[in-house]
Amino acid sequence: MIDKIDRKLLSMLQQDCTLSLQALADAVNLTTTPCWKRLKRLEDEGYIRGKVALLDPEKLGxxxxxxxxxxxxxxxxxxxxxxxxxxxxxxEILGFWRLAGEYDYLIRVQVADMKRYDDFYKRLVNGIPGLSDVTSSFAMEQIKYTTALPLTL
Structure with a gap:
């Protein structure tokens, strides 16, 4: 079970996982040792699954x-x-979900261009027999993107 302090720590880490232990401890009015113990417990219990750098797909082509x-x-x-x-x-597949409703699965794909998408599409449909409908939609503009979960404090 997590409390208000844990939620505050998780919320802060979602925004910037490079914050120092001291900065995190100060924000929740703890010293570094109990703060570190909380963070360790949150990792051990699976609340924190990893720490990553978010890259800009446009800049990377x-x-x-x-x-x-x-x-x-x-x-x-x-x-x-x-x-x-x-x-x-x-x-190229960054997300994969099994759905309830009209479609069975949703895949999020990130590629350089339409040619690379076509190459991906051919590998997908040739690699998996039994797909009865594959419908693709392409993002024209990313309006909102976040990895931060809506934690209530």
Missing amino acids: LGLTAFVLIKTQQHSSEWYCKFVSVVEAMP
Whole structure:
């Protein structure tokens, strides 16, 4: 279970995981040792899954974002495991969800351009038999993007 202090620490780390232990401790009115113990517990209990740098896809030449909706008539465990292994092996795929509703899966893809997307698409549909509908939409503008969860303090 986490308390208000834990939530404050998590909220701060979501915004900037490079904050010093001293800065975090000061913000929650703790000394560094109890603050460190809280952070260690939050990591050990899985509240903190990792610490990463958020990169700019445009600056790295990966400016095309696609959202791919997939329908399939295949739902066996064997097919699902094959699908997951193909998707996990494709570095262009940044997000992968199983859905309830009209479509079965949603994939978020980041590539350089339409040619690279077409190459990706061909590998996807050729690598996974049994896809009955693959519909792609392309982002024209990113209006909001955050990795920060809405923690109430």
